[in-house]
Amino acid sequence: MKNRVFAAAATAVVVAGLVGAAGAPARAEVGRDVGSDRATVSCAGRTVDTAAKIHYRTETTIDAPLRTVWKLQTDVESWPSWQKPVLSSKRLDRGPLRPGSSFRWTTPVPETALNQATTLVVTSTVRQLRHQRCLRWDGPAIGAGLRIDEGVHVWTFTEIGGRVLVRTEETWRGDQVEQDVAFSTAALRAGLETWLTELKTRAERECDRPRR
DSSP, X not given: OHHHHHHHHXXXXXXXXXXXXXXXXXXXXXXXXXXXXXXXXXXXXXXXXXXXXXXXXXXXXXXXXHHHHHHXXXXXXXXXXXXXXXXXXXXXXXXXXOTTOEEXXXXXXXXXXXXXXXXXXXXXXXXXXXXXXXXEEEEEEEETTEEEEEEEEEEEEEEETTEEEEEEEEEEEOTTGGGSHHHHHHHHHHHXXXXXXXXXXXXXXXXXXXXX
């Protein structure tokens, strides 16, 4: 029964991750565990949890200035304004985002036949940050019927010919999510691809460049 409840919750997270993709630019522009550089994404020499069973990496190119992309990504309290799956996001400290900064954000888990509707609460702490270059944070995510004991998420931002190559990689650990690695990986994949799609959409809309 425990496995069935988790499967339902994981399915709900996949649905939540895909909600924001409706009407967005073609997701084909977001790479699926591919890229010119197959090396693990890192920030200040630190990577994701390479021993974790649940792991996904992807990337996209954004036709916008680096400063625009960086501001959108690091102004975490503004996430709900451009990420449909993010209900709320609150800094737990003040000042510019920096190593040691923490923030708490939420995303919905819809009701399914096997679990009630709930809200996944994610508490993230920045561990590494290099201005306009990379970010790395970690922390748990907890909701009714679903628990991720530790997620580690790394982002890099590389300016190439006036565009920005954004790479992201994330891992999850936890007894519950590891009960069904395939389901968990599908949930992680949906969330990361939606995040990149919406970051790309908002950044390109803000700078109002012609689409290529």
